[in-house]
Amino acid sequence: MAVDEPSRYTSSEDAARAVKEMLHELVRLTTLEEESPQSFKVRAYEKAGLAIESTTDDIRPLSASALAKLDGIGKSTAAKIRQFLDSGTVDKLDELREKYPREFAELAKIPGVGPKTLKAMRDKLGVQNLDDLRRALDEEEVRTLPRMGAASEAKIKQAIERLGLGGKDNRTPVADVMGIAERLVDRLSGHPNVADVTYCGSLRRMAETIGDVDITVASEQPEEVMSEVRKLPEVDELLLSGSTKTSFLTTTGLQVDVRVVEPDQFGAATLYFTGSKAHNIALRQRSIDRSLLLNEYGLFEVDDDGQQTLMAAKTEDEIYQALDMAVVPPPMREGTGEVQAAADGTLPDIIQREHIQGDLHYHTDRSGDGRSSLEEMVTSASNQGYRYLAITDHGEDLAINGSSQAEMEEHRQRIQELQPQFPKMRILFGCELNIGPDGGLDYEPDFRRQFEYTVASVHSHFDLSKEDQTQRLLNAIEDPTVNSIGHLTGRYIGRRPGIEIDYDEVIAALVANDVALEVNGALQRLDAASNVVRRAVEKGVKLVINTDSHHTSELGRMEYGVRTAQRGWAPRELVVNSWTEKKFMKWVQARR
Numbered sequence: 001m002a003v004d005e006p007s008r009y010t011s012s013e014d015a016a017r018a019v020k021e022m023l024h025e026l027v028r029l030t031t032l033e034e035e036s037p038q039s040f041k042v043r044a045y046e047k048a049g050l051a052i053e054s055t056t057d058d059i060r061p062l063s064a065s066a067l068a069k070l071d072g073i074g075k076s077t078a079a080k081i082r083q084f085l086d087s088g089t090v091d092k093l094d095e096l097r098e099k100y101p102r103e104f105a106e107l108a109k110i111p112g113v114g115p116k117t118l119k120a121m122r123d124k125l126g127v128q129n130l131d132d133l134r135r136a137l138d139e140e141e142v143r144t145l146p147r148m149g150a151a152s153e154a155k156i157k158q159a160i161e162r163l164g165l166g167g168k169d170n171r172t173p174v175a176d177v178m179g180i181a182e183r184l185v186d187r188l189s190g191h192p193n194v195a196d197v198t199y200c201g202s203l204r205r206m207a208e209t210i211g212d213v214d215i216t217v218a219s220e221q222p223e224e225v226m227s228e229v230r231k232l233p234e235v236d237e238l239l240l241s242g243s244t245k246t247s248f249l250t251t252t253g254l255q256v257d258v259r260v261v262e263p264d265q266f267g268a269a270t271l272y273f274t275g276s277k278a279h280n281i282a283l284r285q286r287s288i289d290r291s292l293l294l295n296e297y298g299l300f301e302v303d304d305d306g307q308q309t310l311m312a313a314k315t316e317d318e319i320y321q322a323l324d325m326a327v328v329p330p331p332m333r334e335g336t337g338e339v340q341a342a343a344d345g346t347l348p349d350i351i352q353r354e355h356i357q358g359d360l361h362y363h364t365d366r367s368g369d370g371r372s373s374l375e376e377m378v379t380s381a382s383n384q385g386y387r388y389l390a391i392t393d394h395g396e397d398l399a400i401n402g403s404s405q406a407e408m409e410e411h412r413q414r415i416q417e418l419q420p421q422f423p424k425m426r427i428l429f430g431c432e433l434n435i436g437p438d439g440g441l442d443y444e445p446d447f448r449r450q451f452e453y454t455v456a457s458v459h460s461h462f463d464l465s466k467e468d469q470t471q472r473l474l475n476a477i478e479d480p481t482v483n484s485i486g487h488l489t490g491r492y493i494g495r496r497p498g499i500e501i502d503y504d505e506v507i508a509a510l511v512a513n514d515v516a517l518e519v520n521g522a523l524q525r526l527d528a529a530s531n532v533v534r535r536a537v538e539k540g541v542k543l544v545i546n547t548d549s550h551h552t553s554e555l556g557r558m559e560y561g562v563r564t565a566q567r568g569w570a571p572r573e574l575v576v577n578s579w580t581e582k583k584f585m586k587w588v589q590a591r592r
Helices: 014-035 039-053 073-087 090-099 103-111 115-125 130-138 148-164 178-189 222-230 262-272 278-290 315-324 337-342 374-383 403-423 466-478 503-513 530-538 557-567 579-592
Strands: 197-200 213-218 237-241 247-251 256-261 292-295 297-304 308-312 358-362 387-393 427-434 453-457 518-521 543-546
Touching: 014 039, 014 073, 014 090, 014 103, 014 115, 014 178, 039 130, 073 090, 103 115, 103 130, 115 130, 115 278, 130 557, 178 197, 178 213, 178 222, 178 256, 197 518, 213 262, 222 237, 222 247, 222 256, 256 262, 262 278, 262 292, 262 297, 262 315, 278 292, 278 337, 297 315, 308 315, 358 374, 358 427, 358 453, 374 387, 374 403, 387 579, 403 427, 466 503, 503 518, 503 530, 518 530, 518 557, 530 543, 530 557, 543 557
Parallel strands: 213 256, 358 387, 387 427, 427 453, 518 543
Antiparallel strands: 197 213, 237 247, 247 256, 292 297, 297 308
């Protein structure tokens, strides 16, 4: 049975994304409440999130009883989802937020700080935020708690340092920001008085962490747009409410600034608010050198009397062209030589999303953590227009999620049987191999040679020394059955620091063995990081941009991977999955 009232969300995708984020927050806070990520309630919210992700139904009109009929959603969770869709709030979530404020709950992301330990820190040491935790560590109080000691304190300190926590700027991992920003842009773009809209700032430049979200809107009716902004369900606290700018905090504490400009000024405004500061300074200097003025309203000629004549403002491209430059993609705008390169014609032929011919890190439900069938994943890849695809389910050494040799042989047969249904796309029987602590790989070498493509990745033993981590990677790179190295450090941005390695040694080994370095498009990873990509590009390392998809809903990660590669100045010719099928397969087979 459907509800009578219309939904607060403008599309089924919009509603599903918002519900998934709400359930994810319930998972985090309930883990604290229950002191275990495996509790019944936590698992129930996780299953509900997967159910929302998997359903093709429009959940907006569904009653609580109808939602409870979806596989994986219980009655209690269905009621919470319905309340959220109707009001934007959930009573249980509000209760948990009050009990576990954001600054306190964020501490649970630090490796070594489990829910029981965190609650003990608050109850016995008065820890409420990161500053309190750092004080307790400095005063050696943490070691007095149950199951803790001097070694535990040292590990927590190291994790805080490696995660980059505790700085003056409060920054949020990009994975926690992108969904909100995209949803806000989608919702505003549907407003009748909005001519154009985009998010800007460090998010548009594809930075790994974000200070706040800047959204620029083109409209001739700014007050109507601002009125709509203030009604957005994401608004938790208004900070500024003006006729052309509104600032607010979301329930997660993220600040969002929405500005409205005239449509004819949209290009200049997006250029200015995208930044970076260093990029904008270089552009302004180039303008000054030509007796021009560049600001957030446009590029102007200025005569001897100070009179200004507009040259360009409507689009970013017009402004770059008026400055006799190539257009610089947003992820490259960091003031690291891109302005000069764009001016003198040495900007590389940078990789673009439309260049991608295939995805080479793809999981199905053959992997224990895969959530879509082989048929569903292949169909989704075909719909992307890919020319080739590697199915790379987990190798046997990954506990729970891996597949035995017999299971892989059966899997290969299914792939071969499916191939005739997709004559325009080559489906490769592959594997994501696990790199053991000594660099060993799954299966015997003879069986590994039967895979048509492999990606080898670190999934365990994150606490080895820098020397040991480097050597394990070198050993894997030298194995002739390895085509690429996946998510190089195994990091989760803001949650788990990656392994420490000697990048120069690893990059040299990749070049010597003609093995590709993956740019993983999963927002929580973006691994290899863009600065590592740039170092690899300078040495001629081949790259492969992948989604590491475990469900059909994750194919959009390719865009984030491409932007990360752009941020690392990756030229098209080095990205192997931008090549034709013939060229790509020649490279793969030569490795063997």
